Amino acid sequence: MKFRLKIWRQNGPAERGRLVTYEAQDVTPGMSFLEMLDGVNQRLLGNGEEPVAFEQDCREGICGSCSLVIDGIPHGPDRGITTCQLYMRRFPDGATITIEPWRAKAFPIIKDLVVDRSALDRVMQAGGYISVNTGGAVDGNVLLIGKDQAETAMDAASCIGCGACVAACKNASATLFVAAKVSHFAILPQGKPERTHRVSAMLEAMDREGFGSCGNQYECEAVCPKSISVRFIANLNREYLRAGIVEAGLPSEPESPHAESV
Amino acid sequence: MTRLVSHLQSSVGRKVLTALSGLGLTIYVIFHMLGNLQVFQGPHAFNSYAAFLRDMPILLWTARIGLLSIVVLHIVLATQVSLQNHRARPIGYAIHRYRQASFASRTMAVSGMVLFLFIVFHLLHLTAGVIGSSSSDRVDAEGYRDVYGKVIVAFQNPLVVVLYLAGQLGLGLHLSHAVSSSLQTLGLEHAALDRLFKAAGSAVALLVVLGNVGIILAVFLGIVRL
Numbered sequence: 001m002k003f004r005l006k007i008w009r010q011n012g013p014a015e016r017g018r019l020v021t022y023e024a025q026d027v028t029p030g031m032s033f034l035e036m037l038d039g040v041n042q043r044l045l046g047n048g049e050e051p052v053a054f055e056q057d058c059r060e061g062i063c064g065s066c067s068l069v070i071d072g073i074p075h076g077p078d079r080g081i082t083t084c085q086l087y088m089r090r091f092p093d094g095a096t097i098t099i100e101p102w103r104a105k106a107f108p109i110i111k112d113l114v115v116d117r118s119a120l121d122r123v124m125q126a127g128g129y130i131s132v133n134t135g136g137a138v139d140g141n142v143l144l145i146g147k148d149q150a151e152t153a154m155d156a157a158s159c160i161g162c163g164a165c166v167a168a169c170k171n172a173s174a175t176l177f178v179a180a181k182v183s184h185f186a187i188l189p190q191g192k193p194e195r196t197h198r199v200s201a202m203l204e205a206m207d208r209e210g211f212g213s214c215g216n217q218y219e220c221e222a223v224c225p226k227s228i229s230v231r232f233i234a235n236l237n238r239e240y241l242r243a244g245i246v247e248a249g250l251p252s253e254p255e256s257p258h259a260e261s262v
Numbered sequence: 263m264t265r266l267v268s269h270l271q272s273s274v275g276r277k278v279l280t281a282l283s284g285l286g287l288t289i290y291v292i293f294h295m296l297g298n299l300q301v302f303q304g305p306h307a308f309n310s311y312a313a314f315l316r317d318m319p320i321l322l323w324t325a326r327i328g329l330l331s332i333v334v335l336h337i338v339l340a341t342q343v344s345l346q347n348h349r350a351r352p353i354g355y356a357i358h359r360y361r362q363a364s365f366a367s368r369t370m371a372v373s374g375m376v377l378f379l380f381i382v383f384h385l386l387h388l389t390a391g392v393i394g395s396s397s398s399d400r401v402d403a404e405g406y407r408d409v410y411g412k413v414i415v416a417f418q419n420p421l422v423v424v425l426y427l428a429g430q431l432g433l434g435l436h437l438s439h440a441v442s443s444s445l446q447t448l449g450l451e452h453a454a455l456d457r458l459f460k461a462a463g464s465a466v467a468l469l470v471v472l473g474n475v476g477i478i479l480a481v482f483l484g485i486v487r488l
Binding site for chain 1 (some may be wrong): 265266269270272275276277278281343346347348349350351352353354355356357358359360361362364367368370373439442443446447448449450451453456478
C-alpha cells in the first residue's frame with residue numbers, strides 16, 4: 001500500500017510549524033499506524049533528513065503516550081483504541097492522511113507531533129491522590145466494596161491520561177479526564193476522606209492550566225480510547241456542587257500536606 | 263460563604279449559573295407559549311388574559327425586571343465562558359471532524375445571538391409597540407386593551423411572520439441542546455433516566471416551537487382572524 005501523508009512539522013515550541021507532505025511506501029495492511037510512521041522515518045534518516053518526532057511507548061494501547069490527530073480525529077477513525085492500535089488496512093490504498101498534534105493552549109508543542117502534557121500531571125498533583133499510612137499491606141477483604149461500585153470505579157480508572165478528550169474538545173477542555181479521576185476516587189471508600197477538597201482543587205487546577213470548559217458535545221467520549229462515559233462528567237459536576245455546599249460550612253480551608261505552593 | 267462564591271466563579275460554577283438561568287428562562291418560554299395559545303379561544307379570552315397579567319403592576323414589573331436580569335446574567339456568563347474556551351485553543355486544526363456533536367450544540371453562540379436579537383425585536387414590536395404598531399391602544403368591546411387585534415394585525419404582515427419564524431428557529435435550536443446540556447451541568451444523571459434527559463431538550467424545543475409557530479401561522483393563514 002502507498003499513502004500520501006501531510007504531517008505537521010515544527011522544530012521547537014517557539015518555531016512556526018507547517019504541514020509537510022511525505023510519501024509512505026511499501027506499507028502492508030497489517031502494519032500499525034506507528035509502524036508506518038517508523039518506515040517513513042527510516043527513509044528520512046536514510047536521506048539524511050530529520051525524522052518526524054512522535055510520542056510512543058507500549059504500542060499496546062495502555063500507556064497513553066501516542067497522541068496523533070489523524071484526519072481530524074484524535075487516535076484516528078476507529079472508536080475505543082489508541083493510535084498504536086490503528087492498522088493501515090483501515091485506510092484505502094493511496095489515501096491522503098493528515099497527521100496533526102493534540103492542539104490546546106495547555107499542551108504546548110515540543111516538536112512536530114509531540115506535545116507537553118504535563119498540565120494533566122499538575123491537575124493530578126492538585127488532588128488526584130489518596131493519603132494512606134505506609135506500612136504493611138492491608139489484608140484482603142478488610143474493606144468490602146460492592147460489585148457495582150467496584151465496576152464503576154474501574155470504568156473511570158481505565159483512563160490512561162492520553163489527552164485525546166482535550167484534543168477532540170471544541171473548547172480544549174480536560175473535563176472528561178478530571179471527571180474520570182475524581183469519580184474513580186469518589187466512588188471508593190479510600191477516596192472519601194479527601195473527596196471534598198479533591199474535586200475543587202482539581203477543577204481549579206484545570207482552569208489554571210488554561211483548559212476550556214465542557215460544552216456537553218460529548219466529542220471526548222467518542223474519541224476516548226477507553227470509551228469513558230460522559231456520565232462521569234455529570235458525576236464531577238455533582239461532586240463539585242456538593243463540595244461548594246460542604247466547604248461553605250467549613251470554618252476555614254483545610255490545610256493539605258500535599259497542597260501546591262501557589 | 264467566600265468559598266461558595268469562589269466556587270461559582272470557576273468554569274464549572276459559571277456553567278452551573280448559566281444552566282440555572284437558562285432553565286429559568288426555558289420555564290418562562292413554556293408558560294409564555296401556553297398562555298398565548300389562548301389566542302385560539304378568541305378575543306375575549308385573550309384580552310382578559312392580557313388584562314389579568316397587567317392587573318398587578320408590582321408583580322408584572324418584578325417579573326419583567328427579574329426576567330431581564332436573568333437574561334443579562336445568562337448572556338454575560340455564557341460570553342465569559344465562551345471567550346475562555348476560545349482562548350484554550352489558540353491554534354486550530356487543519357482538519358477537524360466532529361464525531362457525535364449535534365448541529366445545535368455546535369451553533370449555540372449563533373442561535374443564542376439570533377435569539378437575543380429576536381427578543382429585542384419582539385419586545386419593541388409587541389410589548390413596547392415601538393415597531394410597526396398602529397392599533398396598540400385600541401380598546402375592545404368589553405373595555406380591555408385589544409391585544410388580540412394587535413396580534414392579528416401583526417401576523418398578517420409576511421415580513422413580521424418571516425422574522426418571527428427565524429426567531430423560532432433560533433429558539434428551537436438553542437433549546438434542543440440547552441435543556442439536556444443544563445441537566446448534565448447540574449449533575450443530573452442516572453442510568454435509568456439518561457434517555458429521558460437526552461430527549462428532554464428536543465421535546466421541550468419541539469413543544470415550544472410548535473406552539474408558537476402554530477399561533478403565527480394560524481393568524482397568517484387566516485384560521486384565527488378578527
